[in-house]
Amino acid sequence: MSDQQKLKWQPGKRDLIFLGIIAAVVLLLVLGTSERTTKAVPDDATHRAATSKAACMVCHGSAGIHPQPKGHTKADQCFQCHVQPKGWKGASR
Ligand code: HEC
Ligand code: HEC
Incomplete structure (x- = not known):
């Protein structure tokens, strides 16, 4: 049954190009998300x-x-983007 189905579908050049794209x-999506991590x-x-x-600003x-x-955000909550060090004692900013 499944052997028969395999024989019927012959991937053509266009199918391979489509799969390649x-x-x-x-x-690209996977690599792109990992690059966007903030330090x-x-x-x-x-x-x-x-x-x-x-x-921090000193x-x-x-x-x-x-x-x-240059062009860094003026946002106040540093730790919203930059992960705070382990054992952090202060407020979450
Ligand atoms: C006494 C000076 C000083 C203070 C205060 C300070 N930093 Fe830094 N920071 C540095 C220096 C110097 C570096 C670069 C060298 C290093 O990685 O240690 C740095 C690096 C960093 C980096 C980049 C790390 C990397 O991988 O390149 C971040 C993010 C950062 N600091 C955030 C903060 C935040 C948030 C605060 C406030 C909680 C803060 N810093 C307070 C001196 C300071
Ligand atoms: C909205 C998110 C966001 C917030 C909030 C934020 N940052 Fe950043 N910061 C970034 C991004 C994105 C970069 C670019 C490079 C990277 O760290 O990946 C950066 C880069 C930096 C760097 C340079 C790191 C290096 O050595 O390359 C420093 C220092 C830094 N930020 C400090 C701060 C401090 C201090 C605060 C709080 C006042 C703060 N940031 C708040 C997103 C943020």
């Missing part, structure tokens, strides 16, 4: 000690030692 799109906040003493946005403001990139 689907595979490429799926691959985590480093898990070091400095970052565990900073407990407010003002503290170093990450435009005059700090490691400024946010």
Whole structure:
């Protein structure tokens, strides 16, 4: 039964191109989502000690030692996007 069905369907060139396009799109979507992950906040003493946005901005403001990139969001909740270090003690911002 299933052998007979296999014989009837002969994948032509167009079928293979179509399948190839689907595979490429799926691959792009999968790779695209993993690239969009935002960098985590480093898990070091400095970052565990900073407990407010003002503290973060001392170093990450435009005059700090490691400024946010140009065009970075002005959003206040840093940890909405950057994962906070393990053992975080402060408020969730
Ligand atoms: C005393 C200065 C200082 C303070 C305060 C500080 N940072 Fe940083 N931060 C740095 C430096 C220097 C780097 C780059 C070197 C490194 O990875 O440690 C960095 C790197 C980062 C990175 C990028 C990590 C990467 O993989 O490139 C993020 C995100 C970040 N900090 C977020 C924060 C947040 C959120 C706060 C507030 C809770 C904060 N920082 C407070 C100095 C600081
Ligand atoms: C809406 C999401 C969002 C919020 C909120 C946010 N960031 Fe970012 N941040 C990003 C993205 C996206 C990047 C681009 C590069 C990456 O980290 O993947 C970035 C990059 C950075 C970098 C540069 C990392 C490096 O070394 O390449 C620093 C430093 C940083 N953010 C600090 C902060 C601080 C401090 C706050 C809070 C005041 C904050 N961010 C809030 C999304 C966000």
